[in-house]
Amino acid sequence: EAGVAQSPRYKIIEKRQSVAFWCNPISGHATLYWYQQILGQGPKLLIQFQNNGVVDDSQLPKDRFSAERLKGVDSTLKIQPAKLEDSAVYLCASSSIPGRGANYGYTFGSGTRLTVV
């Protein structure tokens, strides 16, 4: 099966500019996640979607970050305006409907590396 697709792979912007990242999950995966991975740290969950509804966005800086998954398939994460501390890798992941056992777990995309200068 095709993996989780993300674009672009790299992006360099100036602070106060806006940027958008795109993610296309594995076909049929109902749950989609956006993680932020700052250099030297583990990934941190920003937002989780179940189909086109938000399940958890408690760690999303809502004053500047937004995300949508309008048709329950692909998703866009936007930052506006960007700050220097937003420099990170933004990882998208998807999973089948949450459950237990062998199907528990998800697949990550390769990420988008954002540099804010």
Place this chain on the structure above:
Amino acid sequence: AQSVTQPDIHITVSEGASLELRCNYSYGATPYLFWYVQSPGQGLQLLLKYFSGDTLVQGIKGFEAEFKRSQSSFNLRKPSVHWSDAAEYFCAVGPTSGTYKYIFGTGTRLKVLA
């Protein structure tokens, strides 16, 4: 508070030597446990996972991990490291019900000497 600790930021081993990467967690109940590997410029790849049962789990690429409930640990091991194992390794925990919200450790960067 829920957390995952990987006490070793960097580890260097010689090719062919054995490897152990440490992971300790703090969680309300026994969670599901995972190890991921991340090569430069790549996403995270699942190495292995523990749900229940046998506390020694086998993963891909010759890795294994042992869950020790009494120590809240889930250490990753490999008997003989290959140069291609150089990467960053992340331990993660997740709930046994509800959503798949993972908590990741800060990672251990492995360097392999020829």
